[in-house]
Amino acid sequence: MFPEHTLDTAPPTSRPAMRAAAERLGHLPPAVARLATSPHLLDGFLELSAAFERTTLDPLARETVVMTVAVRNDCRVCVALHTGKLRTLGADGELIAALREARALDDxxxxxVRTFTLEVLRTAGAVGDDELGAFLSHGFTPQNALEVVMGIGTYTMSTLANRLVRA
Known part of the structure; x- marks a missing residue:
């Protein structure tokens, strides 16, 4: 139902994003090839994920958000991809394993970040003052709290779309 597009078979408006992903990664990931069925979704996800990368959250905090959403939504593609990204960032094996297994982190x-992400999801954003305060007490800011919401939105779109297209 969702073909794994090539640059020749994809909708023309998906091709620039596909080319950019292939150049950046050295190959065209099957998930990108399938998401290309919707140029709007593909462009939207790539633009939002690039914007999330520019937030003031540090790289490990961002990846904690992504992995928390990916594991919660059982997106194996995202878990695998972001496991690799965590390794590139120098994350230790215990941190990666805990994130993959939805366990509490030693850090x-x-x-x-992980518990705040889960609380935002659990409450659909209606996080209580105590839970927000706990997040902020670890050196995070109100801006960071909103950036977590951005990451949740971005990677909820990705995980649900990846599962829908059977990536």
């Missing part, structure tokens, strides 16, 4: 600061 208190990253655990604050």
């Amino acid at each position: 208190e600061r990253l655990e604050a």
